[in-house]
Amino acid sequence: MAEQIRRTGFGPPWLRGALVPGADGTGDGPDRGGKLSRLPWFTSVLIAVFVMVGTGFAAQAQPDREPLDAFARVLLLAGPALLLLRHRYPVRCVFGVCLSAMIYLGAGYPYGPIFITVAVACFAAIVSGHRKAAWWAIGLLWAGHLLVGHLLYRVLPPSGDAAAPWGPEAGVSAWVVAVLVGSELVRVRREQWIHDRAERAAAEARRADEERLRIARELHDVLAHSISVINVQAGVGLALLDSDPEQARTALTTIKAASKEALGEVRQVLDTLRTSGDAPRTPAPGLDRLPELVEQAAGAGLTVQLQNEGEPVALTPGADLAAFRIVQEALTNVVRHSGSRTARVRVGYGAGLLTLRIDDAGPATGDEAGGSGNGLVGMRERAAALGGTIEAGPRPDGGFRVRATLPLKPKETP
Structure with missing residues (x-):
């Protein structure tokens, strides 16, 4: 000593x-x-x-x-x-x-x-x-x-x-x-x-590192999804600006909505830094906002089929947010890396586990996506923090699959 x-x-x-x-x-x-x-x-x-x-x-x-x-x-x-x-x-x-x-x-x-x-x-x-x-x-x-x-x-x-x-x-x-x-x-x-x-x-340093990692993960997931939508729509708008001004206007409207959504979520993350210890002013996103996520994906030209299996259970805020971000990041990767314009999201409740499965038909585009490469890492970290697992890789029949399992801990009711 x-x-x-x-x-x-x-x-x-x-x-x-x-x-x-x-x-x-x-x-x-x-x-x-x-x-x-x-x-x-x-x-x-x-x-x-x-x-x-x-x-x-x-x-x-x-x-x-x-x-x-x-x-x-x-x-x-x-x-x-x-x-x-x-x-x-x-x-x-x-x-x-x-x-x-x-x-x-x-x-x-x-x-x-x-x-x-x-x-x-x-x-x-x-x-x-x-x-x-x-x-x-x-x-x-x-x-x-x-x-x-x-x-x-x-x-x-x-x-x-x-x-x-x-x-x-x-x-x-x-x-x-x-x-x-x-x-x-x-x-x-x-x-x-x-x-x-x-x-x-x-211990305080570890908690500070964990908090920085959590904020970085949140910002990555928020910005990666929204900017991917904006990138796709910007390309559509530029391509149709002269030949189909009305469709270009629709693309610009989608960009405006996606950027507004991204700014709102970034502001929410930053508010937690300014008011440490206080409850956030707006609730964190959860699986109840999957329809909005599907809508945003549609704005990027991606058709998403959403399917629920089992009896839905109200999750703890941490598990609910992690599940939403995993689905969001998986759909973002489809927009970035897959040539398929369709994806399927299955949410399963049962056997003490919440199961998320996101599939796309592929094939991979092979184009430079412009991402940071931290998407899958962030998903694994979110799942591991809750005692869950992530499996991601090509499907035998082509395409790509992300499968996440999270312990199902229902939210306590007062």
């Missing part, structure tokens, strides 16, 4: 700054103004004040320890000063803080809140992903504490010091374990938070 954050720069500011150089003003490298990135001054100064004041009070209760002199105060300030680099150089920081604490203890100065700097440095190293360094640093500090308290006390100040009792060592060990375990728990919790957030972002 830490490596992923370093590579992508994704994550909350407190962790991104610890892992990614120059991120959020806490990493390495210059900012846009060319200055060094902002350091955690406030917390470091606050810790320094607490350590200095707290150690002064603690020294009053430990008259047997060495008095606080200038060197002691330098060591007390060294830890907070190193904490300024805990985001940029967490490993150097934790080892440096532990070293300054070890020198302070070896010099015989009073015990006190200097260990807070150790805890903060350890926490920063573990959260930034340098777990082994933190464990080694605090482990060496603990071992050095045992060495000073039980072996080197004879040669180290204060003079006349005795060996440290073993009883309090249990408390020191518990403190070390508490710091390490607490840091690890925070690290795991925050990494889980980042993982969950990344999953939510990925």
Whole structure:
């Protein structure tokens, strides 16, 4: 997880700054103004004040320890000063803080809140992903504490010091374990938070991609059908403009109606983008509009026979729209690619399935149709989204057949 954050720069500011150089003003490298990135001054100064004041009070209760002199105060300030680099150089920081604490203890100065700097440095190293360094640093500090308290006390100040009792060592060990375990728990919790957030972002991206695909499919189906009708009628109008002006007028009337229908459906699709989450102003087309589709196909010179089999069932809006678009795209392909001027559409209800079958007698014209080639792909995607299938290919006796099966889920009634 830490490596992923370093590579992508994704994550909350407190962790991104610890892992990614120059991120959020806490990493390495210059900012846009060319200055060094902002350091955690406030917390470091606050810790320094607490350590200095707290150690002064603690020294009053430990008259047997060495008095606080200038060197002691330098060591007390060294830890907070190193904490300024805990985001940029967490490993150097934790080892440096532990070293300054070890020198302070070896010099015989009073015990006190200097260990807070150790805890903060350890926490920063573990959260930034340098777990082994933190464990080694605090482990060496603990071992050095045992060495000073039980072996080197004879040669180290204060003079006349005795060996440290073993009883309090249990408390020191518990403190070390508490710091390490607490840091690890925070690290795991925050990494889980980042993982969950990344999953939510990925899910949102997938939903956005699916929505873009749905809109692209809708626009393709609307425009492909209407423009195919317009293309055919424009050719008829141009051919008959001089010899049969009345028939050319009819072709232009068909073009006007088809373009108006296309503009209305495109506007409906775009309205869903402008008013996200709101219900569309007009209902989406469904199988009840197949007669209109047959009429539009007739305007393109295609005679369509419409046949229903079984007892019709009111479908869910998604299934109804998908079924309509599949029939629309299949008829559009007949207009574009088939030399036949007739097609048959069968809509079957039964056995828990809605069956659509669109046949034309062919043959294929072989002419450049000007399409995008996404028609069959779009039909398959619509069917697959509902758990259905699409079969499309030449018929044994010539022509072309599209057969779609969709799970029949009746619309729920209140």
